Amino acid sequence: MSDEPIGKRRWSFAGGFVPVESTGPEPEMVSHEKLAIVNAGDEMATVELTLHYENGRVAGPYTLTTAPQRVRHVRVNDLIEPYAPPLGRAYSGVLESTAPVVVQVTRQDTRQSENATMGTGAYAEST
Amino acid sequence: MSDEPIGKRRWSFAGGFVPVESTGPEPEMVSHEKLAIVNAGDEMATVELTLHYENGRVAGPYTLTTAPQRVRHVRVNDLIEPYAPPLGRAYSGVLESTAPVVVQVTRQDTRQSENATMGTGAYAEST
Amino acid sequence: MSDEPIGKRRWSFAGGFVPVESTGPEPEMVSHEKLAIVNAGDEMATVELTLHYENGRVAGPYTLTTAPQRVRHVRVNDLIEPYAPPLGRAYSGVLESTAPVVVQVTRQDTRQSENATMGTGAYAEST
Amino acid sequence: MSDEPIGKRRWSFAGGFVPVESTGPEPEMVSHEKLAIVNAGDEMATVELTLHYENGRVAGPYTLTTAPQRVRHVRVNDLIEPYAPPLGRAYSGVLESTAPVVVQVTRQDTRQSENATMGTGAYAEST
Numbered sequence: 236m237s238d239e240p241i242g243k244r245r246w247s248f249a250g251g252f253v254p255v256e257s258t259g260p261e262p263e264m265v266s267h268e269k270l271a272i273v274n275a276g277d278e279m280a281t282v283e284l285t286l287h288y289e290n291g292r293v294a295g296p297y298t299l300t301t302a303p304q305r306v307r308h309v310r311v312n313d314l315i316e317p318y319a320p321p322l323g324r325a326y327s328g329v330l331e332s333t334a335p336v337v338v339q340v341t342r343q344d345t346r347q348s349e350n351a352t353m354g355t356g357a358y359a360e361s362t
Numbered sequence: 363m364s365d366e367p368i369g370k371r372r373w374s375f376a377g378g379f380v381p382v383e384s385t386g387p388e389p390e391m392v393s394h395e396k397l398a399i400v401n402a403g404d405e406m407a408t409v410e411l412t413l414h415y416e417n418g419r420v421a422g423p424y425t426l427t428t429a430p431q432r433v434r435h436v437r438v439n440d441l442i443e444p445y446a447p448p449l450g451r452a453y454s455g456v457l458e459s460t461a462p463v464v465v466q467v468t469r470q471d472t473r474q475s476e477n478a479t480m481g482t483g484a485y486a487e488s489t
Numbered sequence: 490m491s492d493e494p495i496g497k498r499r500w501s502f503a504g505g506f507v508p509v510e511s512t513g514p515e516p517e518m519v520s521h522e523k524l525a526i527v528n529a530g531d532e533m534a535t536v537e538l539t540l541h542y543e544n545g546r547v548a549g550p551y552t553l554t555t556a557p558q559r560v561r562h563v564r565v566n567d568l569i570e571p572y573a574p575p576l577g578r579a580y581s582g583v584l585e586s587t588a589p590v591v592v593q594v595t596r597q598d599t600r601q602s603e604n605a606t607m608g609t610g611a612y613a614e615s616t
Numbered sequence: 617m618s619d620e621p622i623g624k625r626r627w628s629f630a631g632g633f634v635p636v637e638s639t640g641p642e643p644e645m646v647s648h649e650k651l652a653i654v655n656a657g658d659e660m661a662t663v664e665l666t667l668h669y670e671n672g673r674v675a676g677p678y679t680l681t682t683a684p685q686r687v688r689h690v691r692v693n694d695l696i697e698p699y700a701p702p703l704g705r706a707y708s709g710v711l712e713s714t715a716p717v718v719v720q721v722t723r724q725d726t727r728q729s730e731n732a733t734m735g736t737g738a739y740a741e742s743t
Contacts, residue, residue, distance in 0.1 A: 241626050246368075271630035287402065289433055305669070305671075338630055420558055503719055579687060
């Protein structure tokens with residue numbers, strides 16, 4: 236079995252959207268969109284996330300350092316440095332990492348008291 | 363980190379279906395299927411979308427120009443040029459772009475008042 | 490833009506399961522698992538689907554001919570030739586096609602009157 | 617058609633989470649996260665699953681032997697050897713197999729009596 240860490244350095248997801256409204260107990264049932272970044276290698280991964288919006292606005296980059304042998308989960312709602320991204324708007328994301336990582340996006344939408352969960356594996360640049 | 367834009371020029375999704383019925387407040391809870399196209403590069407991307415149906419009908423191409431550094435969200439329900447595609451029928455889509463893009467398909471199905479959301483990353487041609 | 494049809498000749502999905510129970514009006518709200526196969530090329534695609542089960546049983550192959558420039562949707566519940574596959578059991582599928590196709594799997598689970606919909610893009614062999 | 621088995625030897629998924637609470641009849645409606653591993657080849661596949669957590673804990677490896685021509689479904693809740701992994705915490709997984717397999721992750725979340733189902737195809741290392 237290979238000793239190289241699994242993953243890629245560039246990822247993107249296209250269908251981002253954080254609903255503003257929620258139902259159910261906080262915080263676990265608040266509508267949100269979450270990025271999961273796994274670093275299965277032995278080096279620190281410095282991941283820069285840039286968000287693109289429909290009106291041409293670009294937010295970020297948000298620096299998401301992920302330690303070796305760890306998964307890091309980040310709610311887009313919780314990003315504040317350098318500034319909070321706008322919510323309730325469609326966006327996409329591009330991630331550039333200094334080490335191979337695997338990225339997944341999960342949305343929890345509780346606007347209509349039904350907890351719709353959506354998961355996608357994001358897009359990994361193969362070159 | 364690379365200066366080349368992330369993505370591919372050819373995408374396809376197979377399981378398209380826009381439910382005709384909905385429950386909940388309009389317009390945000392109307393059943394729909396949405397394409398998200400992100401252009402993370404510096405060139406305009408001209409994307410042509412062609413839809414295929416079970417009965418052999420082919421609709422489009424629909425031209426979806428996406429500006430540099432932007433995401434564009436398109437509801438299949440809202441396509442009207444050159445003509446509106448049929449709803450309530452299964453279809454697939456092929457996208458051809460002049461510049462690399464990342465595509466995601468999201469379906470919101472509110473027929474039974476439960477807001478099922480489904481997301482897939484579509485298929486990116488690797489060659 | 491390329492004249493070659495988009496897609497691959499080998500696909501697989503791992504998490505198959507057709508719930509036996511349903512709620513809501515028939516036939517559109519019956520629990521099912523659906524394969525969508527798009528053939529965006531100009532040649533007929535003969536697709537052979539083989540199902541694998543946990544107990545070592547292998548079902549099929551089911552021949553799913555897909556005409557050029559068409560999408561074909563097949564409910565696993567509706568397969569009868571050469572024999573109906575067992576329902577209510579976990580299974581996986583492998584598809585081998587004579588021409589490039591794109592495959593997506595969608596599950597509609599209406600056991601608890603909530604219409605959970607799940608979509609995945611399946612796995613395309615890149616070699 | 618090729619005689620080589622479809623799949624890859626290395627897989628990863630990033631957004632793992634097993635909800636602790638459930639609603640609905642047991643066992644089929646208990647919240648869980650399931651791995652489906654299909655071995656479409658003729659050789660036994662020995663799959664080692666390692667889980668990574670946000671606090672730096674690493675669990676496993678869990679050995680998931682999958683017989684030829686079979687699918688194996690494993691609930692993360694049911695892993696006990698060498699020890700049960702923690703529930704109610706975010707985690708990621710890396711799988712290393714001795715033979716090509718296809719992996720899919722499915723989550724069933726019944727905390728709010730609505731049975732949200734989420735499926736992703738996981739990430740297959742292409743090299």
